[in-house]
Amino acid sequence: MERQNEVLDNVIIKFAGDSGDGMQLTGTQFTNTAALFGNDLSTFPDYPAEIRAPQGTLAGVSGYQLHFGSVEIFTPGDYCDVLVAMNVAALKANIKNLRKGGIIIANTDGFDTKNLRLAGTEEGKNPLDDGSLENYRVIRMDVTKMTRASLEGSGLGVKEIDRAKNMFVLGFLYWMYNRSMDHTEKFLEEKFGNKPDILKANLSVLKAGYNFGETSEEFTTRYSINPAKIAPGEYRSVMGNQAVALGLIAASCKSGLPLFYGTYPITPASDILHEVSKHKNFGVKTFQAEDEIAAVCSAIGASFGGALGVTASSGPGIAPKGEAIGLAIMLELPLVIVNVQRGGPSTGLPTKTEQSDLMQAVFGRNGEAPMPVLSASTPSECFSMTYEACRIALAHMTPVMLLTDGYIANGAEPWLFPSSADLPEIKVTFAREKNAGDKFYPYKRDEKLSRPWAIPGTKDLEHRIGGIEKQHETGNISYDPANHEFMVRLRDSKIEKISDYIPELKTEVGPEKGKLLVLGWGSTYGAIKSAVIRSRNKGYDVSHAHLRYIRPFPKNLGELLYNFEQVLIPEMNTGQLIRILRDKYLIPAVGLNKIQGLPFKAEEIQNKIEELMK
Amino acid sequence: MENTPAIEKFTSKDLVTDQDVRWCPGCGDYSILKQAQTVIPELGIPRENIVFISGIGCSSRFPYYMETYGMHSIHGRATAIASGLKASRPELSIWIVTGDGDGLSIGGNHTIHILRRNFDVNILLFNNEIYGLTKGQYSPTSEEGKVTKSTPMGSVDHPFNPVALCMGADATFVARSMDRDPKHLQSVLRRAHGHRGASFVEIYQNCNVFNDGTFEAFTEKSSKKNEALFMEQGKPLVFGENMDKGILLDGFKPVVVQTGNGISLNDLWIHDEHDRVKANILSRFFDNPGMEHHLPRPFGVFYTEDRYCYEDRLEEQIATMIQKKGEGDLDALLKGRETWTIN
Numbered sequence: 001m002e003r004q005n006e007v008l009d010n011v012i013i014k015f016a017g018d019s020g021d022g023m024q025l026t027g028t029q030f031t032n033t034a035a036l037f038g039n040d041l042s043t044f045p046d047y048p049a050e051i052r053a054p055q056g057t058l059a060g061v062s063g064y065q066l067h068f069g070s071v072e073i074f075t076p077g078d079y080c081d082v083l084v085a086m087n088v089a090a091l092k093a094n095i096k097n098l099r100k101g102g103i104i105i106a107n108t109d110g111f112d113t114k115n116l117r118l119a120g121t122e123e124g125k126n127p128l129d130d131g132s133l134e135n136y137r138v139i140r141m142d143v144t145k146m147t148r149a150s151l152e153g154s155g156l157g158v159k160e161i162d163r164a165k166n167m168f169v170l171g172f173l174y175w176m177y178n179r180s181m182d183h184t185e186k187f188l189e190e191k192f193g194n195k196p197d198i199l200k201a202n203l204s205v206l207k208a209g210y211n212f213g214e215t216s217e218e219f220t221t222r223y224s225i226n227p228a229k230i231a232p233g234e235y236r237s238v239m240g241n242q243a244v245a246l247g248l249i250a251a252s253c254k255s256g257l258p259l260f261y262g263t264y265p266i267t268p269a270s271d272i273l274h275e276v277s278k279h280k281n282f283g284v285k286t287f288q289a290e291d292e293i294a295a296v297c298s299a300i301g302a303s304f305g306g307a308l309g310v311t312a313s314s315g316p317g318i319a320p321k322g323e324a325i326g327l328a329i330m331l332e333l334p335l336v337i338v339n340v341q342r343g344g345p346s347t348g349l350p351t352k353t354e355q356s357d358l359m360q361a362v363f364g365r366n367g368e369a370p371m372p373v374l375s376a377s378t379p380s381e382c383f384s385m386t387y388e389a390c391r392i393a394l395a396h397m398t399p400v401m402l403l404t405d406g407y408i409a410n411g412a413e414p415w416l417f418p419s420s421a422d423l424p425e426i427k428v429t430f431a432r433e434k435n436a437g438d439k440f441y442p443y444k445r446d447e448k449l450s451r452p453w454a455i456p457g458t459k460d461l462e463h464r465i466g467g468i469e470k471q472h473e474t475g476n477i478s479y480d481p482a483n484h485e486f487m488v489r490l491r492d493s494k495i496e497k498i499s500d501y502i503p504e505l506k507t508e509v510g511p512e513k514g515k516l517l518v519l520g521w522g523s524t525y526g527a528i529k530s531a532v533i534r535s536r537n538k539g540y541d542v543s544h545a546h547l548r549y550i551r552p553f554p555k556n557l558g559e560l561l562y563n564f565e566q567v568l569i570p571e572m573n574t575g576q577l578i579r580i581l582r583d584k585y586l587i588p589a590v591g592l593n594k595i596q597g598l599p600f601k602a603e604e605i606q607n608k609i610e611e612l613m614k
Numbered sequence: 615m616e617n618t619p620a621i622e623k624f625t626s627k628d629l630v631t632d633q634d635v636r637w638c639p640g641c642g643d644y645s646i647l648k649q650a651q652t653v654i655p656e657l658g659i660p661r662e663n664i665v666f667i668s669g670i671g672c673s674s675r676f677p678y679y680m681e682t683y684g685m686h687s688i689h690g691r692a693t694a695i696a697s698g699l700k701a702s703r704p705e706l707s708i709w710i711v712t713g714d715g716d717g718l719s720i721g722g723n724h725t726i727h728i729l730r731r732n733f734d735v736n737i738l739l740f741n742n743e744i745y746g747l748t749k750g751q752y753s754p755t756s757e758e759g760k761v762t763k764s765t766p767m768g769s770v771d772h773p774f775n776p777v778a779l780c781m782g783a784d785a786t787f788v789a790r791s792m793d794r795d796p797k798h799l800q801s802v803l804r805r806a807h808g809h810r811g812a813s814f815v816e817i818y819q820n821c822n823v824f825n826d827g828t829f830e831a832f833t834e835k836s837s838k839k840n841e842a843l844f845m846e847q848g849k850p851l852v853f854g855e856n857m858d859k860g861i862l863l864d865g866f867k868p869v870v871v872q873t874g875n876g877i878s879l880n881d882l883w884i885h886d887e888h889d890r891v892k893a894n895i896l897s898r899f900f901d902n903p904g905m906e907h908h909l910p911r912p913f914g915v916f917y918t919e920d921r922y923c924y925e926d927r928l929e930e931q932i933a934t935m936i937q938k939k940g941e942g943d944l945d946a947l948l949k950g951r952e953t954w955t956i957n
Contacts, residue, residue, distance in 0.1 A: 032952070035954065036952060036954050037954075038954055038956055183952075227956065228956070230956055231956070232955075232956050232957055233955070233956060234949075234953050234954070234955050235953060235954055235955070235956060236949065236950040236952060236953045236954075237950075237952070238950070246947060246948060249942070249944070249947060250944060250947075250948065253942070253944045254944075258702060260698060260701065260702045262698055279942060279947065280931055280932045280935040280936075281932070281935040281936045281938070281939045281940065281941060281942045282941075282942030282944075282947070283932055283942070284932075285701055285702060285928055285932070287697070287698065287701055289694065289697075289727075290694075290723055290724065290727040291723060293691060293694065293724075294691070294694035294697070294723070294724050294727065297687070297688075297691045297694035297695045297697075297698065297724075298694055298695065298697050298698030298701065299698055300687075300695055300698065301667070301694070301695035301696060301697060301698030301699035301700075301701075301702070302698040302699060302701065302702040303698075304685060304695070304699055305698075305699045305702045305703040305706065306702075306703070307702040307703075309698065309702075323688055324688060324691065326688075327687060327688050331685070417948045417949060417950075417953075418948065419945055419948070420944040420945050420948065455703075456662065456663065456664075456665045456683040456699075456703065456706050457662055457663055457703070457705070457706065458662055459622075459660075459662045460662070461662070462661065462662060462681055462682050462683050462684075463683065463684075464631070464666075464677050464678050464680075464683075464684035464685065464686065465684075465685055465686075466677070466678075466684075466685060466686030466687065467670075467686065467687060467688055468686065476633065477633070477678065
């Protein structure tokens with residue numbers, strides 16, 4: 001039959017269902033297919049903390065939002081164009097984020113009496129029939145029934161058959177958006193290679209979904225989204241946690257130091273461990289310690305021995321590591337600590353995102369314990385900032401904290417990946433010779449104020465280091481009052497001096513001087529950038545700058561801030577960066593704060609910009 | 615690493631640092647330091663490959679007095695730091711110095727985990743049954759009812775039995791010695807070094823300031839022979855003034871017997887440090903010497919077993935992966951499995 005083909009420049013799809021419905025997999029498959037086709041994209045997985053949350057309830061809804069297009073994409077999108085709702089709860093949880101006129105693909109089987117009751121719908125009412133969805137285009141399909149029908153006679157049990165129903169939806173969407181099924185077919189063949197009947201079932205349900213679109217007369221329009229016009233080159237898709245792992249391995253290769261990764265499982269950081277542990281042929285050693293403290297301590301031990309010692313966690317795990325991080329600061333050993341932030345305090349919101357550990361990173365230790373703090377803005381930037389954290393730790397003999405968060409850790413985007421030759425050099429020289437006549441002073445300093453790294457096994461450089469205050473240069477225990485003040489200030493200067501070795505801050509969008517600067521850090525990047533571009537298109541004089549270095553700040557930060565009449569700082573916390581900036585630069589910055597476990601919508605930032613500039 | 619064919623010899627004097635030793639005069643730690651400095655030069659380890667790691671507490675000042683590599687870390691964590699160091703540098707000889715508070719209270723978790731993982735390290739736990747550095751609170755090994763600054767009415771804590779705890783954690787080498795018996799301590803240190811795996815040595819150490827004489831029944835001449843049982847591999851368990859008392863195993867119940875009168879040495883329990891069941895029974899010889907019909911306190915090696923070391927398996931996995939996939943290729947890793955090109 002004749003179909004219309006409509007060309008769109010970007011589309012936002014939200015896949016939502018029960019946490020057992022396979023929505024994360026469906027979303028990832030569509031994402032990878034879109035990426036391979038050449039679209040720019042950004043994703044946002046959003047799932048409950050419980051592994052098997054109560055079925056059919058709002059608490060159990062697992063979602064995956066994908067924004068893809070032929071234009072540059074900075075965020076997973078504010079409002080979706082298409083909502084796949086596998087049941088009533090999925091619809092109820094997400095309808096507020098569907099744009100008016102958007103498409104709802106509803107699995108009618110998930111709207112039966114039981115599901116209506118579980119989702120807390122008013123007795124006798126069904127949103128599919130009560131007119132409440134009249135502002136949307138509703139596509140009803142009984143996915144369960146059609147999946148079962150297509151697998152009749154397959155010999156599989158009902159439970160196994162029903163598990164394939166996400167493939168039906170995926171197949172249908174591939175049809176709707178003119179996508180090839182090749183990537184997913186290949187994926188299924190690899191995943192179920194040794195379970196031929198399950199493989200066959202998934203492949204046939206996928207095709208059934210595609211064919212349903214093809215044959216059903218209900219659907220008169222298909223959509224095309226052309227490849228994006230982004231920087232030319234070879235791309236791959238990457239998730240934030242994966243990028244951290246690759247950054248660590250790359251730094252290990254380039255520095256020639258073996259990577260030691262000591263960690264304790266925690267959401268949302270565990271995927272870094274899963275990724276690193278796959279690559280033992282790079283000589284990396286992973287150590288799943290008995291607790292967070294042992295994790296960081298094992299990394300300190302490895303660093304003492306000359307490895308690239310790394311630990312990662314999320315806020316609740318960074319807290320118990322605090323004392324040991326202080327030790328590493330006193331020992332002046334390289335150490336990289338990654339904090340994949342999540343909602344706090346305490347256990348907080350394990351699977352939701354937040355930026356509320358900035359103060360913890362900058363100040364959260366006993367005593368005067370300065371340490372560089374870096375942050376990554378996007379999934380792919382997790383690679384470059386991880387690499388940078390390693391470079392700084394090794395060059396300046398210091399622990400370094402890298403902040404990412406659950407949003408970019410689990411989000412994916414296309415990545416114009418570098419070649420190993422493109423990566424900056426990381427040169428490490430271990431001490432081999434005595435440096436003070438016939439003695440070795442472990443705390444003698446170079447022009448960067450960093451100390452020599454003499455590792456066990458080096459003849460004649462035997463020395464002791466520890467957490468007690470030490471005498472300048474010799475490193476011997478010292479309780480001398482003047483020496484203590486000197487050392488406290490010295491450790492601080494050493495960290496501040498790093499600002500000589502990091503890039504200055506430039507605006508991402510807009511001029512370096514003007515009416516309003518929107519300054520962000522971390523994962524608010526995409527939302528700020530989209531908002532600033534939209535406001536500029538409407539004629540507002542607004543710029544966007546984004547911090548990757550929070551301790552020390554880029555040298556020109558103060559100057560840049562003073563170049564603007566107003567400064568707006570959006571953060572997913574109650575205002576942490578803003579406090580540090582006010583303290584240091586005495587500027588009357590304005591905060592925009594969202595603490596809902598969810599990233600900003602670009603619209604929210606845009607509204608604030610335009611309100612400030614009225 | 616460079617080729618170093620011949621190991622440069624050194625003496626115990628070479629192990630003395632330029633730092634003043636700051637333990638209280640009369641502290642048992644002096645003797646332990648002396649025995650370590652005596653034994654280590656004999657072991658054939660290059661001095662630069664030796665690392666002492668400690669936590670916090672009186673005993674943990676130890677590394678400052680050993681002219682080797684060393685780290686005085688934070689409370690309870692020496693075992694965790696040593697685990698990372700050993701995992702990344704298996705060729706190093708790592709000695710952990712800890713105490714009853716450091717290793718069994720704040721660091722208890724890491725102690726049991728390093729033992730089950732069986733890193734090839736030596737753990738010297740100085741047990742003085744008191745908190746010395748914080749000036750005299752009870753420790754996790756202090757006896758019930760112990761009156762200290764923090765327990766004026768007596769402690770209500772039941773103490774740990776460190777040897778039994780380590781047996782429970784599947785340690786592969788468990789021994790006990792004392793500060794006041796230099797020869798015995800030296801021999802146990804040699805054995806600990808000789809064992810491949812995590813060697814746990816509990817050392818009874820007198821704190822003459824806050825807990826003076828707590829082990830005197832086992833260490834003083836007048837009572838030692840009757841109260842301390844020195845275990846030797848393949849030899850009967852005998853003790854007493856004239857070595858005329860022995861331990862007999864009646865089913866699973868150990869009993870003290872007088873030798874002679876029809877009981878010969880061959881009838882006694884012959885010590886077998888490879889027997890886990892018997893070592894568990896011996897670890898429970900933990901009676902208060904004041905009790906009637908009590909068992910003597912054993913010293914020496916309770917148990918030893920050959921089991922793979924964590925660091926060996928870690929290296930093996932890397933080797934296996936390299937064999938399977940080849941040495942890591944960074945460009946291939948960065949590229950991943952699927953890419954696309956934008957023109």
